[in-house]
Amino acid sequence: MKTIDELLAEGVDGKRVFVRADLNVPLADGTITDDGRIRAVLPTVKALAGAGAKVVVASHLGRPKGAPDPAFSLLPAAERLGELLGAPVAFAQDTVGPAAHDAVDGLQPGQVAVIENLRFNAGETSKDDAERGEFADRLAALADVYVGDGFGAVHRKHASVYDLPARLPHYAGYLIATEVGVLKKLTEDVKRPYTVILGGAKVSDKLAVIDELLGKADRLLIGGGMAYTFLKAKGYEVGISLLQEDQIPVVTEYMERAEKNGVELVLPVDVLVSTDFPDLKTKAPADFETVDADKIPSNMEGLDIGPKSRELFAEKIADAETVFWNGPVGVAEHPDYAGGTAAVARALLNCDGFTVVGGGDSAAAVRNLGFDENAFGHISTGGGASLEYLEGKTLPGLAALEN
Ligand SMILES: Nc1ncnc2c1ncn2[C@@H]1O[C@H](COP(=O)(O)OP(=O)(O)O)[C@@H](O)[C@H]1O
């Protein structure tokens, strides 16, 4: 994999450099609630701009449906990038259209432009190679060189991640180099006990990684939206909690295999439940109760792990030599449901082993709950990406940079 340092040594003065970043930041009402992913790409953007490149920054944000949707505009991220750089950043209101070309054509060496959300184009995420290729061709017309630095998206076989680097000279940015360097340690020389905590809401994406983790981890702690498919598979009522009904047979097999392999699979023993999903805008106090995990009322949903589970999870983390955590164990954006996630974060800090927190929302939760990010072994910008890396999978965005 060629690195950005090699590119800088070759010289970028006046060249148009496309930086595929992951600026998929959490937003509340159009306001960024955690800018960690923007800060993470600053070294790459600054180095390129400092060397006289015309820097074109691109990213996805959220999961719009292949067409423009103002709720998913990258404009807030572009503005924040400008503030962090301390320099104006041009913003193009389309991705590969006239606005993008105007913005790029208007750049002077050392200046930066951000183009609109890549996922406003169906070609970005298409499963059809030709459709993705066509979009990648249009992106390639905006630049002379490609720098991959969107670690959080390297597990996606998307046009800007996978197809575009094949069309331009390509290099890995500083963030990707750092992330891969740290995560590699967890695949090569993992010290045991190795505890993995999984939570969050991208249940269907992340259930698949458990298959591989059952052969790698010593303990697997399941919280967040992920837990309810397991609880249901155990025969419990889960009410209106997040549930991946079609995955119940898969999860049942996971529980059997964990038992056979001697992997401790730990589920919540109590949960905070409510009839309503909390209002994340106003953060109005929630109306919830705490129940045992086998007593979830049919009209309620589980929104955080309860106090007994927090203790249990902390106990399973305390003596670990290696901990990997992806996914808040509750709806941590709301103060009433952040207690479980805070307890897990505290348990990581109390553990002497090497601790890694991965994922946009997990990292945001840890920072927004007031924890010092430097106190953890590593905070990865990618949740799904780091999990799939730990699985040993070939990640399209890394493979494309290696070719
Ligand atoms: N029990 C739950 N029910 C619904 N959503 C949940 C639950 N627990 C956590 N979440 C949500 O999961 C989201 C984060 O999930 P995910 O994207 O998978 O994590 P990450 O970005 O760290 O990889 C958060 O927005 C959080 O509110």
Ligand SMILES: O=C(OP(=O)(O)O)[C@H](O)COP(=O)(O)O
């Ligand atoms: O937020 C992300 O991943 P994560 O939630 O697994 O950390 C990345 O930006 C990838 O987004 P995607 O899962 O919509 O492809």
